[in-house]
Amino acid sequence: MHQSTTTNARARRSGRRATLAALTIVGAILMTGCLPGTPLESWVPDGNGDGAIDQAEMNAESARLAAVFNQALETHRREVQRHPFLTCVRRHESDRSGPYPYIRGYTAKNPGSTASGAYQFLDSTWRGASARAGYPGYAKARSAPWWVQDAVAFHVVKTGGKSAWNGTGC
Secondary structure (H helix, E strand, C coil): CHHHHHHHHHHHHHHHHHHHHHHHHHHHHHHHCCCCCCCHHHCCCCCCCCCCCCHHHHHHHHHHHHHHHHHHHHHHHHHHHCCHHHHHHHHHHCCCCCCCCCCCCCCCECCCCCCECCCCECHHHHHHHHHHCCCCCCCCHHHCCHHHHHHHHHHHHHCCCHHHHHHHCC
């Protein structure tokens, strides 16, 4: 009971962190004033001080905002990757000898079945689970990027699918 309670508390904290990351992104957009109908001058800085916003200044601000978004996205992906349950499963399924957070098994292949990737999804299970999680198009788990494997596994866990990994001790 204690292990389950601890795991549930960790999952709730991880969910809160994901929500916080999303709210941070929305807050950053709102603070910049980058909203439909807002005058361009209110959210694009006049970098050269000529009193007019030109294409180069718009491009620079777009690049800056894209960098902020990409950093927030990368931070969120790493938070999911460090989820305690996912880390435990990776350690048992695909990366027994690696250091924490056990991230060397994303291309693992089970020699006795179609299971592959960090979480050892069977190909048929992977196709259904990845589609339900919003990441279709990868025939095998190991052919998906690391963050897609994590997102699909996280979705499976969040929708009550932990039983597939019961034997891992996680």
